[in-house]
Amino acid sequence: MPEESSIADVVLHPVRLRVVQQLGGRSLTTAQLRATLPDITQATLYRHVAVLVEAGVLKVVDERRVRGAVERTLALGERMAHVDQAELRTMSDAHIRGAFLTFLGDVAADFDRFIDSDDGSLRDFVGFGRTPLYVDAQALATIQTGLSELIAPYTSERDGRRRVSFGTLLVPDAADPQQSQHFENDESP
Structure with a gap:
């Protein structure tokens, strides 16, 4: 196989x-x-x-x-x-x-x-934009779970609804090394 x-x-x-x-x-x-x-x-x-x-x-x-x-x-x-x-x-x-x-x-x-x-x-x-978020791994997981729950009722074809493409993009800000180290050590929610 x-x-x-x-x-x-x-x-x-x-x-x-x-x-x-x-x-x-x-x-x-x-x-x-x-x-x-x-x-x-x-x-x-x-x-x-x-x-x-x-x-x-x-x-x-x-x-x-x-x-x-x-x-x-x-x-x-x-x-x-x-x-x-x-x-x-x-x-x-x-x-x-x-x-x-x-x-x-x-x-x-x-x-x-x-x-x-x-x-x-x-x-x-149509719409597009960017918003900075300040998160740790746990907060990001909470956001992703909440977003999945929010959009779930809209992910199947239904009569009378227009199909749109909804995308997400997460790119960590790697410009500030001190912020990266703080992120790794941050245990607060």
Whole structure:
């Protein structure tokens, strides 16, 4: 049996990342998935879908015959498409930099598609900003748990709701070495 690939190796490819993003919270047929990603050729899309299915990131939830071919309906699989802290610690600097640039590229491409659209009402759903937080590891875990609980009711497709992409980005401020040492020794909540 082949060794299981890391989630980062599987998901952090520009095409596969976009496929995972499209399926988050919903099931799509392969035809519907192709319609959401029109700039990706059919052969390329199917090749990357196969990699994601084999890795357990996607699963086939239904199959039906359509004009002599089998149409599959896909959803996110059992293996969560998320790179956790333990895996981040094992990645080389070059690998984590590449993963981060893939993430940023995907966000930028989504933003470009939004800007290029003709739907002016979409501007009601866009926003971006940065806020400094002062946390220790425990406080950060509390924030992440609370945020997950807050957004959970909105992570599945529902009639009448517009789909938006919500991303998070945590980058420690490495500019002040004294602050870093204080952070390591801080035991207060």
